[in-house]
Amino acid sequence: MKYYSTNKQAPLASLQQAVIKGLAEDKGLYMPENITALDSHIISSMKNMNLQQIGNIIAQSFFGDSIEADVLNNIVNETLQFDIPLINLHDNIYSLELFHGPTLAFKDVGARFMARLLKYFIKKKGIKDINVLVATSGDTGSAVANGFFGVKGINVYILYPKKKVSDIQEYQFTTLGENIFALEINGTFDDCQTLVKSAFMDKELNSKKCLTSANSINIARFLPQSFYYFYAYAQLDKINKAKKLVVSVPCGNLGNLCAGLVAHKMGLPIEHFIAANNKNNVFSNYLKTGVFIPKPSVSTYANAMDVGNPSNFERITDLFSIYSSPYQAITKQISGHSYNDTRVAKTMQHVYGTYNYILDPHGAIAYQALIEDESLKIDKSGVFLETAHPAKFKNIVDDILGIDINVPDALQTFMRGKKQSIELEKDFTEFKNYLLH
């Protein structure tokens, strides 16, 4: 399988090239040339499979012609060492709990997969030294740091917006040391993302350093995120509730939603998607107006979704470019909602008070969008993605719910470490000089 750039101005790349490069040289995002539809009987047999077995089928379909079967199989099995349970919250509403991995957010799936695949490719190619650049609004940083920690020959640079991630998230990627370097940028997540993308376009930097990205711009981070859409379906199918499925996704950089759309293109019968935004509503505005206008992000309770210029918008438009009217096709498939912090707090209080379930602010946005969206009728099943453990946002959750949420051991371990970070301005020359020092 070859990968093309969404900007269509770069040569096709092999999987190995796409993973090692991260971003295409025309600044576009790589997409697979073919997204093969699975036979419906394979999808219906998934109800009798576990997560690893399902992950292997999907991975085989994407990457099977580029990697030996046993290698791919091991990568998938090592990646998916935790469950992703679907919890019936009430009536026809289900929470897909994506926070049971080591860093307690959905990013663990893509980050663990990518770390293993990159290790395999750099060994095969004899690359001795590679630098992974990551922009994070909170969760990608910790998942990638965890995935690459201690791996010889790989240095990870995590760019995060100063004072705009939760305390626990910050501990998770600033306390590890060794090959993990945290760069505290005086700006927003979008500034961090722009610095990373600029680094890939800089000739001098690329002639001196081998650079790649572990954001969802990297195909190996992005595509594995479709595994769990199939697994959610399989869990519902097992209890005869998979017909007429609506999925609500809390959106920031749009990688997670886009992975769901890829799963749908592979034949997964999801009837409708809901894109749930916080006040950073560039995408839900686009769904309403047809105009995509990036804007500076504002800080919200759901900080990991504070994105003003989502990267994967171009993958979404690319997926729908086969239609004569892409915008109409997109809005038929996806509806959008946006909520402010007051609404998020009310939702969290309502769900905790009524169902004794603690939502994190990101999941709360997806839940609210799901129950409000007109696509969710009584005969349908509604799934929202609960993308992070609520304890990652302890201060906010405790304040809103008046509780003292228990912090799992996995998170407490990080909090015992010492923060080490380097402060930088949102200035490319400063960042470049830092990388070259």
Ligand SMILES: Cc1ncc(COP(=O)(O)O)c(C=O)c1O
């Ligand atoms: C907890 C959480 N929810 C939702 C999102 C938004 O996901 P995406 O950037 O793939 O749209 C993020 C950030 O990626 C996140 O960390």
Ligand SMILES: N[C@@H](CCOP(=O)(O)O)C(=O)O
């Ligand atoms: N919300 C993300 C932002 C980066 O998203 P990515 O999926 O493109 O890596 C975060 O938590 O860092």
